[in-house]
Amino acid sequence: MNFFLNAKIGFFLAIRQIRKASFWTTGLIVFVMIMTFLNLVVVSGILVGLIEGSIAAWHNQYTSDIMISNLETKDYIEDSPNIIAILKTLPEVQYVSPRFAKGGTLEANYRTKKETDKPNIASAQIIGINPEAEDQITGLSHHIAEGEYLTPTDYDKVILGQFLLAQYLPVESPGFTTLKDVGVGTKIRMKVNGISREVVVKGILKSKVDNVSMGMYMVDSQVRELISRQDNNVSQIAVKLKDGADVAAVKNQLLLRGVGKNAKVQTYIDAQPKFLKDIIATFAMLGNAISSIGLIVASVTIFIVIFINALTRRKFIGILKGIGINGKVIEMSYIFQSMFYAVLGSGVGLLVVYFVLVPLFLTYPIDFPFSDGILVAPLGETFIRVGLLIFTTLIAGYIPARMIVRKNTLDSILGRK
Protein backbone atom coordinates (compact mmCIF):
# COMPACT_ATOMS: atom_id res chain seq x y z
CA MET A 1 0.00 0.00 0.00
CA ASN A 2 2.75 2.41 1.04
CA PHE A 3 4.70 1.55 -2.08
CA PHE A 4 1.81 2.51 -4.33
CA LEU A 5 1.13 5.70 -2.37
CA ASN A 6 4.81 6.64 -2.55
CA ALA A 7 4.90 5.82 -6.25
CA LYS A 8 1.73 7.83 -6.91
CA ILE A 9 3.02 10.94 -5.20
CA GLY A 10 6.54 10.42 -6.56
CA PHE A 11 4.99 10.38 -10.04
CA PHE A 12 2.96 13.51 -9.21
CA LEU A 13 6.17 15.35 -8.29
CA ALA A 14 8.22 13.93 -11.18
CA ILE A 15 5.70 14.99 -13.80
CA ARG A 16 5.65 18.53 -12.48
CA GLN A 17 9.41 18.76 -12.25
CA ILE A 18 9.83 17.53 -15.80
CA ARG A 19 7.12 19.88 -17.04
CA LYS A 20 8.79 22.88 -15.42
CA ALA A 21 12.35 21.87 -16.29
CA SER A 22 14.24 23.89 -18.86
CA PHE A 23 13.49 22.70 -22.39
CA TRP A 24 17.18 22.83 -23.29
CA THR A 25 18.27 20.88 -20.22
CA THR A 26 15.69 18.18 -20.87
CA GLY A 27 16.61 18.20 -24.55
CA LEU A 28 20.29 17.79 -23.74
CA ILE A 29 19.68 14.89 -21.35
CA VAL A 30 17.40 13.14 -23.84
CA PHE A 31 19.99 13.77 -26.56
CA VAL A 32 22.66 12.10 -24.39
CA MET A 33 20.30 9.16 -23.85
CA ILE A 34 19.63 8.87 -27.60
CA MET A 35 23.36 8.92 -28.30
CA THR A 36 23.94 6.31 -25.61
CA PHE A 37 21.20 4.14 -27.06
CA LEU A 38 22.66 4.48 -30.54
CA ASN A 39 26.09 3.67 -29.14
CA LEU A 40 24.63 0.54 -27.55
CA VAL A 41 22.78 -0.63 -30.64
CA VAL A 42 24.53 0.86 -33.65
CA VAL A 43 28.20 0.27 -32.83
CA SER A 44 27.75 -3.44 -32.22
CA GLY A 45 25.13 -3.56 -35.01
CA ILE A 46 27.59 -2.18 -37.53
CA LEU A 47 30.39 -4.46 -36.35
CA VAL A 48 28.14 -7.47 -36.76
CA GLY A 49 26.63 -5.93 -39.91
CA LEU A 50 30.05 -5.64 -41.46
CA ILE A 51 30.36 -9.42 -41.35
CA GLU A 52 26.67 -9.96 -42.09
CA GLY A 53 27.24 -7.88 -45.22
CA SER A 54 30.10 -10.18 -46.12
CA ILE A 55 27.95 -13.24 -45.46
CA ALA A 56 25.07 -11.80 -47.45
CA ALA A 57 27.41 -11.12 -50.37
CA TRP A 58 28.81 -14.66 -50.09
CA HIS A 59 25.24 -15.98 -50.18
CA ASN A 60 23.91 -13.70 -52.92
CA GLN A 61 26.93 -13.54 -55.21
CA TYR A 62 28.48 -16.97 -54.83
CA THR A 63 26.72 -19.88 -53.15
CA SER A 64 23.07 -18.84 -53.52
CA ASP A 65 20.76 -20.89 -51.25
CA ILE A 66 22.30 -24.31 -51.85
CA MET A 67 25.74 -25.07 -53.19
CA ILE A 68 26.46 -28.48 -54.65
CA SER A 69 30.16 -29.02 -55.24
CA ASN A 70 32.60 -31.79 -56.12
CA LEU A 71 33.83 -34.23 -53.52
CA GLU A 72 37.42 -33.83 -52.27
CA THR A 73 38.45 -36.86 -54.29
CA LYS A 74 37.33 -35.48 -57.66
CA ASP A 75 37.44 -32.16 -59.46
CA TYR A 76 33.95 -32.58 -60.90
CA ILE A 77 30.54 -33.80 -59.78
CA GLU A 78 29.84 -37.28 -61.06
CA ASP A 79 26.48 -37.64 -62.74
CA SER A 80 25.91 -33.87 -62.82
CA PRO A 81 23.18 -33.95 -65.53
CA ASN A 82 21.12 -36.30 -63.36
CA ILE A 83 21.54 -34.05 -60.29
CA ILE A 84 20.47 -31.04 -62.35
CA ALA A 85 17.46 -33.02 -63.53
CA ILE A 86 16.56 -33.86 -59.92
CA LEU A 87 16.88 -30.22 -58.95
CA LYS A 88 14.52 -29.17 -61.71
CA THR A 89 11.85 -31.53 -60.41
CA LEU A 90 11.82 -29.92 -56.97
CA PRO A 91 9.04 -27.35 -56.64
CA GLU A 92 11.08 -25.24 -54.21
CA VAL A 93 13.88 -24.70 -56.73
CA GLN A 94 13.67 -21.47 -58.69
CA TYR A 95 16.97 -21.30 -60.62
CA VAL A 96 19.98 -23.55 -61.13
CA SER A 97 23.40 -22.49 -62.35
CA PRO A 98 25.95 -25.22 -63.14
CA ARG A 99 29.59 -24.06 -63.20
CA PHE A 100 32.71 -25.59 -64.65
CA ALA A 101 35.75 -24.62 -62.63
CA LYS A 102 39.40 -25.34 -63.04
CA GLY A 103 42.59 -23.64 -61.92
CA GLY A 104 44.63 -21.95 -64.63
CA THR A 105 46.93 -19.05 -65.41
CA LEU A 106 46.43 -15.81 -67.23
CA GLU A 107 49.17 -13.90 -69.00
CA ALA A 108 49.24 -10.41 -70.43
CA ASN A 109 51.74 -8.42 -72.51
CA TYR A 110 53.13 -11.72 -73.82
CA ARG A 111 53.50 -10.21 -77.31
CA THR A 112 55.65 -7.28 -76.26
CA LYS A 113 57.54 -8.99 -73.47
CA LYS A 114 61.34 -9.19 -73.79
CA GLU A 115 63.08 -12.35 -72.79
CA THR A 116 64.56 -10.67 -69.75
CA ASP A 117 61.22 -9.21 -68.58
CA LYS A 118 59.37 -10.77 -65.73
CA PRO A 119 56.25 -12.50 -67.09
CA ASN A 120 52.95 -10.68 -66.47
CA ILE A 121 51.12 -13.68 -65.05
CA ALA A 122 48.35 -14.35 -62.51
CA SER A 123 46.77 -17.55 -61.30
CA ALA A 124 43.00 -17.68 -61.54
CA GLN A 125 40.05 -19.97 -61.20
CA ILE A 126 38.66 -20.39 -64.71
CA ILE A 127 34.89 -20.59 -64.36
CA GLY A 128 32.55 -21.56 -67.13
CA ILE A 129 29.01 -20.29 -66.70
CA ASN A 130 25.75 -20.04 -68.52
CA PRO A 131 25.64 -16.21 -68.41
CA GLU A 132 21.85 -16.04 -68.17
CA ALA A 133 21.44 -18.79 -65.56
CA GLU A 134 24.29 -17.37 -63.48
CA ASP A 135 22.87 -13.87 -63.63
CA GLN A 136 19.49 -15.12 -62.41
CA ILE A 137 21.20 -16.62 -59.39
CA THR A 138 24.03 -14.29 -58.47
CA GLY A 139 23.21 -11.14 -60.43
CA LEU A 140 26.80 -10.94 -61.66
CA SER A 141 25.82 -8.48 -64.39
CA HIS A 142 25.08 -5.92 -61.67
CA HIS A 143 28.66 -6.13 -60.44
CA ILE A 144 30.36 -5.25 -63.70
CA ALA A 145 32.59 -2.26 -62.92
CA GLU A 146 33.97 -1.81 -66.44
CA GLY A 147 32.91 -3.13 -69.83
CA GLU A 148 30.00 -5.53 -70.24
CA TYR A 149 28.68 -8.81 -68.93
CA LEU A 150 28.84 -12.01 -70.98
CA THR A 151 26.17 -13.13 -73.44
CA PRO A 152 25.64 -16.83 -74.35
CA THR A 153 27.04 -16.23 -77.84
CA ASP A 154 30.29 -14.57 -76.71
CA TYR A 155 33.29 -16.41 -78.06
CA ASP A 156 36.78 -16.02 -76.62
CA LYS A 157 35.55 -13.25 -74.41
CA VAL A 158 36.06 -13.25 -70.68
CA ILE A 159 35.23 -11.32 -67.56
CA LEU A 160 37.97 -10.84 -65.01
CA GLY A 161 37.47 -10.51 -61.28
CA GLN A 162 38.99 -7.30 -59.92
CA PHE A 163 41.49 -9.04 -57.70
CA LEU A 164 43.25 -10.42 -60.77
CA LEU A 165 44.18 -6.90 -61.83
CA ALA A 166 46.95 -4.77 -60.39
CA GLN A 167 44.96 -1.54 -60.71
CA TYR A 168 42.34 -2.96 -58.32
CA LEU A 169 44.63 -4.89 -56.01
CA PRO A 170 48.09 -3.35 -56.00
CA VAL A 171 49.57 -6.07 -53.84
CA GLU A 172 52.24 -8.50 -54.86
CA SER A 173 53.74 -11.30 -52.87
CA PRO A 174 55.78 -14.33 -53.90
CA GLY A 175 52.71 -16.56 -53.97
CA PHE A 176 50.29 -14.08 -55.40
CA THR A 177 50.53 -11.95 -58.52
CA THR A 178 48.12 -9.78 -60.47
CA LEU A 179 47.98 -8.73 -64.11
CA LYS A 180 49.37 -5.32 -64.98
CA ASP A 181 48.19 -3.06 -67.80
CA VAL A 182 45.05 -5.08 -68.45
CA GLY A 183 41.67 -3.49 -69.01
CA VAL A 184 38.54 -3.92 -71.10
CA GLY A 185 39.52 -4.86 -74.68
CA THR A 186 42.97 -6.20 -73.72
CA LYS A 187 43.96 -9.54 -75.18
CA ILE A 188 45.28 -12.00 -72.64
CA ARG A 189 46.40 -15.57 -72.86
CA MET A 190 44.77 -18.15 -70.66
CA LYS A 191 46.25 -21.52 -69.96
CA VAL A 192 44.13 -24.30 -68.54
CA ASN A 193 44.48 -28.04 -68.64
CA GLY A 194 47.67 -27.57 -70.71
CA ILE A 195 45.85 -25.68 -73.43
CA SER A 196 46.55 -22.01 -74.24
CA ARG A 197 43.99 -19.68 -75.71
CA GLU A 198 43.94 -16.02 -76.48
CA VAL A 199 40.86 -14.23 -75.20
CA VAL A 200 39.64 -10.64 -74.97
CA VAL A 201 38.65 -9.00 -71.71
CA LYS A 202 34.99 -8.01 -72.11
CA GLY A 203 34.36 -6.77 -68.61
CA ILE A 204 35.74 -6.41 -65.12
CA LEU A 205 33.80 -7.75 -62.21
CA LYS A 206 33.88 -5.94 -58.89
CA SER A 207 32.77 -7.96 -55.92
CA LYS A 208 33.77 -8.14 -52.27
CA VAL A 209 33.53 -11.94 -52.33
CA ASP A 210 37.05 -13.25 -52.92
CA ASN A 211 35.86 -16.38 -54.74
CA VAL A 212 34.09 -14.14 -57.25
CA SER A 213 36.76 -11.45 -57.50
CA MET A 214 39.54 -13.94 -58.14
CA GLY A 215 37.76 -15.77 -60.94
CA MET A 216 37.84 -15.48 -64.70
CA TYR A 217 34.43 -16.07 -66.25
CA MET A 218 33.75 -17.46 -69.68
CA VAL A 219 30.80 -19.03 -71.45
CA ASP A 220 30.43 -22.62 -70.18
CA SER A 221 30.58 -24.42 -73.54
CA GLN A 222 34.07 -23.04 -74.20
CA VAL A 223 35.41 -23.91 -70.77
CA ARG A 224 33.94 -27.42 -71.06
CA GLU A 225 35.82 -27.81 -74.31
CA LEU A 226 39.07 -26.50 -72.82
CA ILE A 227 38.94 -28.84 -69.86
CA SER A 228 37.63 -31.72 -71.97
CA ARG A 229 34.48 -32.39 -70.00
CA GLN A 230 32.34 -33.80 -72.73
CA ASP A 231 30.27 -35.74 -70.16
CA ASN A 232 28.79 -32.42 -68.96
CA ASN A 233 29.90 -33.08 -65.40
CA VAL A 234 30.32 -29.69 -63.72
CA SER A 235 32.29 -28.62 -60.62
CA GLN A 236 29.63 -26.58 -58.86
CA ILE A 237 25.88 -26.14 -59.00
CA ALA A 238 24.44 -23.06 -57.37
CA VAL A 239 20.75 -23.40 -56.54
CA LYS A 240 18.34 -20.58 -55.79
CA LEU A 241 15.13 -21.50 -54.02
CA LYS A 242 11.78 -19.79 -54.18
CA ASP A 243 11.04 -17.23 -51.45
CA GLY A 244 10.01 -18.88 -48.21
CA ALA A 245 11.40 -22.31 -49.12
CA ASP A 246 13.06 -24.24 -46.32
CA VAL A 247 16.71 -24.50 -47.33
CA ALA A 248 17.56 -27.28 -44.87
CA ALA A 249 14.54 -29.31 -45.98
CA VAL A 250 15.58 -29.07 -49.65
CA LYS A 251 19.12 -30.10 -48.73
CA ASN A 252 17.71 -33.15 -46.91
CA GLN A 253 15.56 -34.06 -49.91
CA LEU A 254 18.64 -33.94 -52.14
CA LEU A 255 20.58 -36.14 -49.74
CA LEU A 256 17.67 -38.57 -49.54
CA ARG A 257 17.70 -38.79 -53.31
CA GLY A 258 21.34 -39.81 -53.28
CA VAL A 259 22.94 -36.58 -54.45
CA GLY A 260 25.34 -36.82 -51.51
CA LYS A 261 27.02 -39.88 -53.01
CA ASN A 262 28.61 -37.88 -55.78
CA ALA A 263 28.67 -34.35 -54.40
CA LYS A 264 28.92 -32.21 -51.34
CA VAL A 265 25.53 -30.62 -50.62
CA GLN A 266 25.64 -27.50 -48.45
CA THR A 267 23.21 -24.81 -47.50
CA TYR A 268 24.59 -21.29 -47.77
CA ILE A 269 25.11 -21.38 -44.01
CA ASP A 270 27.09 -24.64 -44.18
CA ALA A 271 29.16 -23.18 -46.98
CA GLN A 272 30.18 -20.07 -45.06
CA PRO A 273 33.92 -19.98 -44.49
CA LYS A 274 34.82 -20.69 -40.87
CA PHE A 275 36.74 -17.43 -40.51
CA LEU A 276 33.51 -15.49 -41.13
CA LYS A 277 31.78 -17.37 -38.33
CA ASP A 278 34.73 -16.71 -36.02
CA ILE A 279 34.75 -13.03 -36.89
CA ILE A 280 31.02 -12.74 -36.14
CA ALA A 281 31.61 -14.10 -32.65
CA THR A 282 34.65 -11.85 -32.18
CA PHE A 283 32.82 -8.73 -33.36
CA ALA A 284 29.77 -9.54 -31.23
CA MET A 285 32.08 -9.70 -28.19
CA LEU A 286 33.77 -6.49 -29.25
CA GLY A 287 30.36 -4.85 -29.75
CA ASN A 288 29.26 -5.95 -26.29
CA ALA A 289 32.45 -4.57 -24.76
CA ILE A 290 31.92 -1.20 -26.47
CA SER A 291 28.23 -1.26 -25.46
CA SER A 292 29.19 -1.91 -21.85
CA ILE A 293 31.42 1.14 -21.88
CA GLY A 294 28.51 3.09 -23.41
CA LEU A 295 26.26 1.86 -20.64
CA ILE A 296 28.73 3.00 -17.99
CA VAL A 297 29.01 6.41 -19.69
CA ALA A 298 25.19 6.67 -19.70
CA SER A 299 24.99 5.73 -16.03
CA VAL A 300 27.62 8.27 -15.06
CA THR A 301 25.88 10.95 -17.15
CA ILE A 302 22.51 10.31 -15.54
CA PHE A 303 24.13 10.08 -12.10
CA ILE A 304 25.75 13.49 -12.60
CA VAL A 305 22.58 15.04 -14.03
CA ILE A 306 20.38 13.73 -11.22
CA PHE A 307 23.00 14.49 -8.57
CA ILE A 308 23.31 18.11 -9.71
CA ASN A 309 19.53 18.37 -10.01
CA ALA A 310 19.02 16.92 -6.52
CA LEU A 311 21.82 19.05 -5.10
CA THR A 312 20.39 22.28 -6.51
CA ARG A 313 16.96 21.22 -5.26
CA ARG A 314 18.28 20.19 -1.86
CA LYS A 315 16.34 22.98 -0.14
CA PHE A 316 13.09 21.80 -1.73
CA ILE A 317 13.87 18.20 -0.84
CA GLY A 318 14.29 19.44 2.75
CA ILE A 319 10.97 21.29 2.57
CA LEU A 320 9.23 18.18 1.24
CA LYS A 321 10.58 16.14 4.12
CA GLY A 322 9.76 18.97 6.51
CA ILE A 323 6.09 19.03 5.57
CA GLY A 324 5.93 15.28 6.00
CA ILE A 325 6.63 13.87 2.55
CA ASN A 326 8.31 10.50 2.91
CA GLY A 327 11.91 10.23 1.65
CA LYS A 328 10.85 7.26 -0.49
CA VAL A 329 8.44 9.53 -2.39
CA ILE A 330 11.28 11.89 -3.23
CA GLU A 331 13.48 9.01 -4.34
CA MET A 332 10.62 7.69 -6.46
CA SER A 333 10.19 11.09 -8.09
CA TYR A 334 13.84 10.98 -9.21
CA ILE A 335 13.47 7.39 -10.39
CA PHE A 336 10.48 8.44 -12.50
CA GLN A 337 12.45 11.35 -13.92
CA SER A 338 15.34 9.05 -14.83
CA MET A 339 12.86 6.64 -16.37
CA PHE A 340 11.39 9.47 -18.42
CA TYR A 341 14.80 10.37 -19.83
CA ALA A 342 15.71 6.73 -20.50
CA VAL A 343 12.37 5.79 -22.09
CA LEU A 344 12.21 8.93 -24.21
CA GLY A 345 15.86 8.56 -25.27
CA SER A 346 15.41 4.87 -26.08
CA GLY A 347 12.08 5.52 -27.84
CA VAL A 348 13.57 8.15 -30.13
CA GLY A 349 16.65 5.92 -30.54
CA LEU A 350 14.43 2.99 -31.62
CA LEU A 351 12.70 5.18 -34.20
CA VAL A 352 16.05 6.41 -35.49
CA VAL A 353 17.43 2.86 -35.69
CA TYR A 354 14.46 1.11 -37.30
CA PHE A 355 13.02 3.88 -39.44
CA VAL A 356 16.18 5.71 -40.46
CA LEU A 357 19.45 3.83 -40.00
CA VAL A 358 18.47 0.24 -40.84
CA PRO A 359 16.68 1.21 -44.11
CA LEU A 360 19.43 3.72 -44.90
CA PHE A 361 22.24 1.18 -44.54
CA LEU A 362 20.24 -1.39 -46.49
CA THR A 363 19.88 1.07 -49.36
CA TYR A 364 23.36 2.55 -49.03
CA PRO A 365 25.59 -0.04 -47.34
CA ILE A 366 28.82 1.18 -45.81
CA ASP A 367 31.61 0.59 -48.28
CA PHE A 368 34.06 -1.39 -46.17
CA PRO A 369 37.07 -2.83 -48.03
CA PHE A 370 35.86 -6.41 -47.75
CA SER A 371 32.14 -6.01 -47.22
CA ASP A 372 29.13 -3.83 -47.85
CA GLY A 373 28.28 -3.23 -44.21
CA ILE A 374 24.68 -3.07 -43.09
CA LEU A 375 23.21 -2.38 -39.66
CA VAL A 376 22.16 -5.53 -37.84
CA ALA A 377 19.73 -4.79 -35.01
CA PRO A 378 17.60 -7.83 -34.11
CA LEU A 379 14.50 -6.60 -32.25
CA GLY A 380 14.95 -9.02 -29.34
CA GLU A 381 18.54 -7.98 -28.67
CA THR A 382 17.65 -4.32 -29.08
CA PHE A 383 14.92 -4.59 -26.46
CA ILE A 384 17.34 -6.31 -24.09
CA ARG A 385 19.63 -3.29 -24.55
CA VAL A 386 16.69 -0.91 -23.98
CA GLY A 387 15.93 -2.80 -20.76
CA LEU A 388 19.57 -2.62 -19.69
CA LEU A 389 19.72 1.10 -20.43
CA ILE A 390 16.53 1.82 -18.49
CA PHE A 391 17.60 -0.34 -15.55
CA THR A 392 21.05 1.25 -15.39
CA THR A 393 19.53 4.72 -15.68
CA LEU A 394 17.08 4.05 -12.85
CA ILE A 395 19.90 2.94 -10.57
CA ALA A 396 21.98 5.93 -11.63
CA GLY A 397 19.04 8.22 -10.83
CA TYR A 398 18.17 6.56 -7.54
CA ILE A 399 21.63 6.67 -5.92
CA PRO A 400 22.17 10.46 -5.96
CA ALA A 401 18.55 11.07 -4.94
CA ARG A 402 19.02 8.72 -1.99
CA MET A 403 22.26 10.47 -1.02
CA ILE A 404 20.53 13.87 -0.87
CA VAL A 405 17.34 12.56 0.77
CA ARG A 406 19.36 11.02 3.61
CA LYS A 407 20.76 14.41 4.62
CA ASN A 408 19.38 16.14 7.72
CA THR A 409 16.03 17.78 6.94
CA LEU A 410 16.79 21.12 8.56
CA ASP A 411 20.29 21.29 7.06
CA SER A 412 18.69 20.81 3.65
CA ILE A 413 16.06 23.50 4.24
CA LEU A 414 18.59 26.02 5.54
CA GLY A 415 21.29 25.04 3.03
CA ARG A 416 23.70 24.12 5.82
CA LYS A 417 26.55 21.73 5.02
Add this chain to the structure above:
Amino acid sequence: MIEVKNLVKTFRDGEAETKVLKGIDLRVHEGEFIAIMGRSGAGKSTLLYQMSLLDDPTSGEIIINGHNAHVMKSEEKTSFRLLNCGYVFQDYALLPELTSLENVVLPLLMQNLNKKEAYQKAKEALVKVNLSHRFDNLPSHLSGGEQQRVSIARAISSHPKILFADEPTANLDNESSSVIMDIFKELHKEGQTIIMVTHEQQYAELAQKIIKIDDGKIISVTKV
Protein backbone atom coordinates in the same frame (compact mmCIF):
# COMPACT_ATOMS: atom_id res chain seq x y z
CA MET B 1 0.47 19.21 24.53
CA ILE B 2 4.19 19.90 24.11
CA GLU B 3 6.61 19.44 26.93
CA VAL B 4 10.26 20.33 26.54
CA LYS B 5 12.65 19.14 29.24
CA ASN B 6 16.22 20.33 29.68
CA LEU B 7 16.67 20.80 25.94
CA VAL B 8 20.26 21.33 24.80
CA LYS B 9 21.46 21.95 21.26
CA THR B 10 25.13 22.22 20.45
CA PHE B 11 26.63 22.89 17.03
CA ARG B 12 30.06 21.54 16.27
CA ASP B 13 32.39 22.91 13.63
CA GLY B 14 35.55 20.87 13.81
CA GLU B 15 36.99 21.39 17.27
CA ALA B 16 34.79 24.42 17.95
CA GLU B 17 31.56 23.85 19.83
CA THR B 18 28.70 26.34 20.14
CA LYS B 19 25.96 25.69 22.68
CA VAL B 20 22.87 27.41 21.27
CA LEU B 21 20.23 26.02 23.66
CA LYS B 22 21.38 25.56 27.23
CA GLY B 23 18.73 23.52 28.97
CA ILE B 24 15.29 24.80 27.99
CA ASP B 25 12.21 23.71 29.92
CA LEU B 26 8.87 24.64 28.41
CA ARG B 27 5.27 23.51 28.33
CA VAL B 28 2.70 24.48 25.66
CA HIS B 29 -0.97 23.63 26.21
CA GLU B 30 -3.53 22.74 23.57
CA GLY B 31 -5.02 25.84 21.92
CA GLU B 32 -2.31 28.16 23.17
CA PHE B 33 -0.74 30.86 20.99
CA ILE B 34 2.90 31.28 21.99
CA ALA B 35 5.32 33.86 20.66
CA ILE B 36 9.05 33.27 21.06
CA MET B 37 11.19 36.39 20.95
CA GLY B 38 14.82 37.24 21.31
CA ARG B 39 17.67 39.02 19.62
CA SER B 40 19.45 37.49 16.65
CA GLY B 41 21.41 34.38 17.64
CA ALA B 42 19.53 34.00 20.91
CA GLY B 43 18.36 30.53 19.88
CA LYS B 44 14.64 31.17 19.21
CA SER B 45 14.54 29.57 15.75
CA THR B 46 16.72 26.69 16.97
CA LEU B 47 14.20 26.07 19.77
CA LEU B 48 11.33 26.08 17.25
CA TYR B 49 13.16 23.61 14.98
CA GLN B 50 13.74 21.21 17.87
CA MET B 51 10.14 21.47 19.09
CA SER B 52 8.79 20.94 15.57
CA LEU B 53 10.99 17.86 15.08
CA LEU B 54 12.78 19.35 12.09
CA ASP B 55 16.10 18.94 13.90
CA ASP B 56 17.53 16.60 16.50
CA PRO B 57 18.47 18.05 19.88
CA THR B 58 21.83 17.20 21.42
CA SER B 59 20.10 16.19 24.65
CA GLY B 60 16.85 16.65 26.50
CA GLU B 61 13.33 15.51 25.83
CA ILE B 62 10.47 16.70 23.64
CA ILE B 63 7.13 15.11 24.36
CA ILE B 64 4.27 15.90 22.01
CA ASN B 65 0.83 14.55 22.91
CA GLY B 66 2.49 11.84 24.96
CA HIS B 67 4.89 10.79 22.17
CA ASN B 68 8.54 11.07 23.07
CA ALA B 69 10.18 12.51 19.98
CA HIS B 70 13.58 11.53 21.34
CA VAL B 71 12.99 7.88 20.53
CA MET B 72 11.49 8.41 17.08
CA LYS B 73 13.43 7.40 13.99
CA SER B 74 13.80 9.85 11.10
CA GLU B 75 10.98 8.29 9.06
CA GLU B 76 8.68 8.21 12.09
CA LYS B 77 9.34 11.89 12.66
CA THR B 78 8.48 12.64 9.02
CA SER B 79 5.23 10.74 9.38
CA PHE B 80 4.53 12.42 12.74
CA ARG B 81 5.09 15.86 11.22
CA LEU B 82 2.72 15.01 8.36
CA LEU B 83 -0.11 14.09 10.68
CA ASN B 84 0.43 16.51 13.58
CA CYS B 85 2.40 19.59 12.54
CA GLY B 86 1.96 22.50 10.17
CA TYR B 87 4.84 24.77 9.18
CA VAL B 88 5.07 28.36 8.04
CA PHE B 89 8.60 29.40 7.10
CA GLN B 90 10.08 32.86 6.81
CA ASP B 91 10.79 32.38 3.09
CA TYR B 92 7.43 30.61 2.41
CA ALA B 93 9.16 27.36 1.34
CA LEU B 94 6.81 26.63 -1.53
CA LEU B 95 7.74 24.22 -4.28
CA PRO B 96 8.32 26.37 -7.36
CA GLU B 97 7.06 23.87 -9.94
CA LEU B 98 3.74 23.34 -8.18
CA THR B 99 0.73 25.67 -8.39
CA SER B 100 -0.78 27.10 -5.20
CA LEU B 101 -3.38 24.35 -5.16
CA GLU B 102 -0.80 21.61 -5.79
CA ASN B 103 1.46 22.96 -3.03
CA VAL B 104 -1.45 22.75 -0.59
CA VAL B 105 -2.80 19.41 -1.77
CA LEU B 106 0.55 17.59 -1.60
CA PRO B 107 0.58 16.78 2.16
CA LEU B 108 -3.10 15.81 1.92
CA LEU B 109 -2.37 13.33 -0.86
CA MET B 110 0.50 12.00 1.24
CA GLN B 111 -2.06 11.30 3.99
CA ASN B 112 -3.71 8.97 1.48
CA LEU B 113 -6.92 10.99 1.22
CA ASN B 114 -8.74 10.31 -1.99
CA LYS B 115 -7.96 12.78 -4.74
CA LYS B 116 -11.34 14.50 -4.71
CA GLU B 117 -11.38 14.96 -0.95
CA ALA B 118 -7.77 16.14 -0.90
CA TYR B 119 -8.37 18.78 -3.56
CA GLN B 120 -11.59 19.88 -1.83
CA LYS B 121 -9.74 20.39 1.47
CA ALA B 122 -6.89 22.21 -0.30
CA LYS B 123 -9.34 24.55 -1.98
CA GLU B 124 -11.08 25.23 1.33
CA ALA B 125 -7.73 26.10 2.93
CA LEU B 126 -6.88 28.48 0.12
CA VAL B 127 -10.33 30.08 0.34
CA LYS B 128 -9.75 30.54 4.07
CA VAL B 129 -6.63 32.63 3.36
CA ASN B 130 -8.49 34.57 0.64
CA LEU B 131 -6.70 33.00 -2.32
CA SER B 132 -9.67 31.50 -4.15
CA HIS B 133 -8.56 33.35 -7.28
CA ARG B 134 -4.98 31.99 -7.18
CA PHE B 135 -5.48 28.21 -7.30
CA ASP B 136 -3.58 27.71 -10.54
CA ASN B 137 -0.82 30.24 -10.08
CA LEU B 138 2.77 29.20 -9.63
CA PRO B 139 4.58 30.74 -6.61
CA SER B 140 6.66 32.87 -8.98
CA HIS B 141 3.46 34.59 -10.10
CA LEU B 142 2.38 35.49 -6.56
CA SER B 143 3.39 38.39 -4.30
CA GLY B 144 5.32 37.66 -1.09
CA GLY B 145 2.17 38.05 0.99
CA GLU B 146 0.24 35.70 -1.27
CA GLN B 147 3.01 33.12 -1.15
CA GLN B 148 2.99 33.26 2.64
CA ARG B 149 -0.78 32.77 2.62
CA VAL B 150 -0.35 29.70 0.38
CA SER B 151 2.22 28.48 2.90
CA ILE B 152 -0.31 28.96 5.72
CA ALA B 153 -3.00 27.19 3.67
CA ARG B 154 -0.65 24.26 3.21
CA ALA B 155 0.13 24.22 6.94
CA ILE B 156 -3.51 24.26 8.07
CA SER B 157 -5.17 22.24 5.31
CA SER B 158 -4.99 19.00 7.26
CA HIS B 159 -5.94 20.62 10.57
CA PRO B 160 -2.63 19.94 12.36
CA LYS B 161 -2.47 19.77 16.13
CA ILE B 162 0.29 22.39 16.22
CA LEU B 163 1.16 25.17 13.82
CA PHE B 164 4.81 26.24 13.87
CA ALA B 165 5.71 29.58 12.33
CA ASP B 166 9.27 30.85 11.95
CA GLU B 167 9.20 34.65 11.54
CA PRO B 168 6.28 34.51 9.14
CA THR B 169 6.21 38.26 8.52
CA ALA B 170 9.95 38.90 8.29
CA ASN B 171 9.96 39.20 4.50
CA LEU B 172 6.66 41.04 4.16
CA ASP B 173 5.54 44.68 4.09
CA ASN B 174 3.29 46.01 6.86
CA GLU B 175 0.06 45.47 4.97
CA SER B 176 0.83 41.85 4.09
CA SER B 177 2.12 41.22 7.60
CA SER B 178 -1.17 42.46 9.06
CA VAL B 179 -3.12 40.14 6.78
CA ILE B 180 -0.97 37.19 7.86
CA MET B 181 -1.34 38.04 11.54
CA ASP B 182 -5.10 38.41 11.14
CA ILE B 183 -5.16 34.88 9.78
CA PHE B 184 -3.15 33.66 12.77
CA LYS B 185 -5.56 35.42 15.15
CA GLU B 186 -8.49 33.81 13.40
CA LEU B 187 -6.87 30.36 13.55
CA HIS B 188 -6.17 30.82 17.25
CA LYS B 189 -9.78 31.76 17.86
CA GLU B 190 -10.77 28.48 16.22
CA GLY B 191 -8.60 26.65 18.76
CA GLN B 192 -5.43 26.12 16.77
CA THR B 193 -2.26 25.71 18.86
CA ILE B 194 0.36 28.09 17.42
CA ILE B 195 4.03 28.49 18.26
CA MET B 196 5.52 31.47 16.46
CA VAL B 197 9.00 32.93 16.43
CA THR B 198 9.07 36.66 15.77
CA HIS B 199 11.25 39.63 16.46
CA GLU B 200 8.37 42.12 16.12
CA GLN B 201 6.82 43.08 19.44
CA GLN B 202 3.49 44.21 17.91
CA TYR B 203 2.88 40.76 16.44
CA ALA B 204 4.16 38.93 19.48
CA GLU B 205 1.53 40.76 21.52
CA LEU B 206 -1.19 39.00 19.54
CA ALA B 207 -0.13 35.77 21.29
CA GLN B 208 -1.27 34.67 24.73
CA LYS B 209 2.21 34.18 26.00
CA ILE B 210 5.55 35.72 25.04
CA ILE B 211 8.65 33.68 25.81
CA LYS B 212 11.88 35.65 25.67
CA ILE B 213 15.13 33.84 25.04
CA ASP B 214 18.66 35.08 25.40
CA ASP B 215 21.92 33.18 25.16
CA GLY B 216 20.12 29.85 24.82
CA LYS B 217 18.01 30.25 27.95
CA ILE B 218 14.46 31.39 28.65
CA ILE B 219 14.75 34.70 30.43
CA SER B 220 11.07 35.54 30.77
CA VAL B 221 7.57 34.24 30.15
CA THR B 222 4.97 37.00 29.88
CA LYS B 223 1.24 36.47 29.67
CA VAL B 224 -0.33 39.04 27.33
